[in-house]
Amino acid sequence: MAENNIPEEECTHDCGSCSADCSSREEAQNMYEELAPGSSVKKIVGVVSGKGGVGKSLVTSLMAVMFSRKGYRTAILDADITGPSIPKAFGIKESIRGSENGMIPVTTHGGIEVISVNLLLESDTDPVLWRGPILAGTVKQFYSNVIWDNIDYMFVDMPPGTGDVPLTVFQSIPLDGIIIVTSPQELVSMIVEKAIKMAQLMNIPILGVVENMSYFECPDCKKKYYPFGESKLDEVAGQYGVDILARLPIDPDSARACDEGRIESIINEAASAAADKLEKKFK
16 A cells, blocks of 8 residues: 555556655655756756667757757756767867866857766767766766756757666656657657657656658758658557657758757757747646
């Protein structure tokens, strides 16, 4: 029998939607890392994918940019330790500085605070050859040993799959929800389902799905082409009852802007609409 007269068989263990002050809630909260003194983060959104190469870091960056344009204080925690790409997208060259209270994140031209392992390396091409426990420990430090300055929305760029680091983020950082990033290939539908099921098992709210590389629009005739085949996203989203936040097109200009460190200059209507939908979920 759970506390507050809630029968054990009726307990969903989803502490975020329950008002009971029971042991399950205390255990979940006790696992979370504490922020450094002077830090403040109001909402945390994880960005996940079941496999690599679907544009997870792009979506993370775009969401941070769009929320920053809305006037929110925004941050990115790059938890993809072995494949960090956030600094390059923003054209960041500085290194992280330290203080007696913790690390100070690098701020982009648009005011977004960023922490990434590439900001600690001598060269951004140096490989990170660490085993799972060290990777997990680094992610925890990026949350708890960094001075986050009154952040409204933090976006966590997570490594692909369902391994050590995603599990560490789910268990150690108080996520308010996740965005799942996918692409239209048939194989990816199965991978998306794995990500959805992992989130459900961990009792993490799924805020929605973003399909990247959904189509290509001809600049002359405006006709849409689907190089990866027709999307199966509606079927998967309907099956699991999750919202579709956006279908992002293949856009050479956006890709070039990321390669040149100019992601904050991108005008992307689909990403802007996704940010609007996401903002409403928190109101």
